[in-house]
Amino acid sequence: xxxxxxxALNRATLHRQWLIERQDATALDAIxxxxxxxxxxxxxxxxxxxxxxxxxxxxxxxxxxxxxxxxRGSMMRATIHLMSxxxxxxxxxxxxxxxxxxxxxxITYGRHRLEGLDMDAxxxxxxxxxxxxxxxxxxLREHLAPLWPDREPAALAHAVRCLLPTIxxxxxxxxxxxxxxxMSTAELWLDSPVDPSPVVDDLVLRYLAAYGPxxxxxxxxxxxxxxxxxxxxxxxxxxxxxxxxxxxxYDLPHITLPDESxxxxxxxxxxxxNLLLSHADRTRxxxxxxxxxxxxxxxxxxxxxxxxxQAKALWKLTKPTKTKSVLEIAPFTNLPRKxxxxxxxxAHNLLTFTTPTATHEITRIDT
Numbered sequence: 001x002x003x004x005x006x007x008a009l010n011r012a013t014l015h016r017q018w019l020i021e022r023q024d025a026t027a028l029d030a031i032x033x034x035x036x037x038x039x040x041x042x043x044x045x046x047x048x049x050x051x052x053x054x055x056x057x058x059x060x061x062x063x064x065x066x067x068x069x070x071x072r073g074s075m076m077r078a079t080i081h082l083m084s085x086x087x088x089x090x091x092x093x094x095x096x097x098x099x100x101x102x103x104x105x106x107i108t109y110g111r112h113r114l115e116g117l118d119m120d121a122x123x124x125x126x127x128x129x130x131x132x133x134x135x136x137x138x139x140l141r142e143h144l145a146p147l148w149p150d151r152e153p154a155a156l157a158h159a160v161r162c163l164l165p166t167i168x169x170x171x172x173x174x175x176x177x178x179x180x181x182x183m184s185t186a187e188l189w190l191d192s193p194v195d196p197s198p199v200v201d202d203l204v205l206r207y208l209a210a211y212g213p214x215x216x217x218x219x220x221x222x223x224x225x226x227x228x229x230x231x232x233x234x235x236x237x238x239x240x241x242x243x244x245x246x247x248x249x250y251d252l253p254h255i256t257l258p259d260e261s262x263x264x265x266x267x268x269x270x271x272x273x274n275l276l277l278s279h280a281d282r283t284r285x286x287x288x289x290x291x292x293x294x295x296x297x298x299x300x301x302x303x304x305x306x307x308x309x310q311a312k313a314l315w316k317l318t319k320p321t322k323t324k325s326v327l328e329i330a331p332f333t334n335l336p337r338k339x340x341x342x343x344x345x346x347a348h349n350l351l352t353f354t355t356p357t358a359t360h361e362i363t364r365i366d367t
Contacts, residue, residue: 003243004213008260009284010309015258016210017275018052019267019306025053027060028084031070035091035206036081037274039072042173044270045082047303050353051267058175065170068190073167077224077277078102080168085190092165092186093198098224099162109158113151119159122148126160127185134169134182134189137161165194204231205252211278213240213251222278245281266346267306268315276304276311286311290332305329307339315347317354325355330365340364 004012014020018030027049031037034052037045050056061082064070071088075081078098083091104110122144129135129143140160141153148156160166165186171177187193207219216229232250240249251257269275276285287310305313313331320326327347335343344362351360 001239001241003241004249004257005243005260006284007309008257009213009242009249011260011262011264012213012257013211013275013284014264014309015262016212016255019275020258020262020264022052022054024055027053027056028064028069031064031082032084032087034210034274035203036075036083036087038076038079038272038277039082039173040080041271042072042178043175044272045173046175047268047270047350047354048273050350051269062174065173071167071186071189072173073165073186074099074162076222078162079272082173088165088167088194089186089190089192090195090198091203092194093196094200094203095224096163097226103159103162106158109152109155113155114159117148117151119163122156122159123164126157126164127188130166130184130188134184136180136182138180140183200225200228200231201235204228204235207278208237208250208252209255211274212255213238213249213257214279215242215247215249215281217247217280218278221280222274242281244283247281264306264309266342268346268350269304269306271301271303273304285309302330305343307335307343312339313343317351319355319358323358324361325351325358326361326363327351328363328365 017034023030030049030053037048039045046058046061049061061070065072069085070082071085072080072082073088073092075083075088075092075095104114125144125147126140129140135143137157140157144156144160145153161183166183167186167189168181169184169189171179172181203223204219207222208214211218211222216232219228220226236253237250238253240251241247242249276282290311302314302316304311305315312333312335313329315330316328318326318328327350329343329347347362348360
């Protein structure tokens with residue numbers, strides 16, 4: 001069985017993540033190829049698409065959201081994802097067990113707060129409110145509180161948000177706009193129910209196409225689902241061995257892996273980019289020394305910079321004035337002068353995309 005080095009895994013996944021060459025594809029194509037982009041930071045997917053696509057402009061994603069071809073809702077790992085509407089309808093029921101764990105085991109909103117509660121009645125009441133129009137969390141609480149006066153309104157609203165296939169409606173997630181998230185359901189917003197008989201095999205195959213080669217544990221980390229071993233066992237997959245750990249890895253049989261010596265460009269990833277969240281073993285992106293210095297939360301809550309396929313720095317964009325943008329780059333490893341020149345070049349491209357009419361400044365923050 002072929003052994004794959006960390007370098008080989010790195011190049012293989014970068015290739016299918018469209019991070020080696022920007023693709024001539026539509027934003028909708030990219031969203032579906034990646035099986036969604038994590039989007040609890042509402043504007044992060046815009047950078048995630050820009051770093052993967054030739055000529056991407058924010059208006060393209062705005063149109064998808066406003067025309068309801070794409071949506072933002074709770075999906076993998078019970079986190080907000082930008083999905084195509086058809087993928088949300090197809091795969092949202094598969095994620096229901098993870099969302100149920102999020103509700104009933106949640107320390108803040110679940111456990112004893114929901115014991116003995118007629119949850120079906122709560123969900124019907126939530127649908128009644130959203131039928132009147134998209135509702136914020138506060139509006140859901142105000143609607144539910146009088147119906148269950150002995151319960152915590154926040155716990156009731158959280159259950160509605162997670163247990164129903166809710167969607168955060170625009171203007172949330174619209175470039176240049178903001179506001180508190182307002183929720184509707186898939187059936188109300190998309191005029192279609194979720195798939196009554198989803199196929200988990202399809203979800204696993206789509207995962208491998210975008211994130212493989214990968215282990216069962218990797219797929220479970222990405223999706224938040226459990227017991228996927230039986231799914232991998234029944235699929236026709238190519239098997240590899242991780243040369244570092246000896247663990248089995250799986251991939252689609254028709255995909256040829258790129259040369260592991262392939263040169264890769266500098267890329268800026270937004271906060272919570274799925275590339276860094278979709279494997280149980282993240283050593284293909286973040287070396288051991290970095291993992292010992294930084295918590296995963298530190299790496300994910302700011303943008304990450306990839307150089308030679310590895311996370312090398314964190315970045316943050318600020319606007320100290322209406323006419324000025326500052327990109328702060330904080331390396332967590334030594335960056336030679338030539339490397340920094342490559343980073344600066346792509347940093348200017350990022351600033352031109354995010355704030356084209358502002359003056360730009362790049363600041364290096366060494367610790």
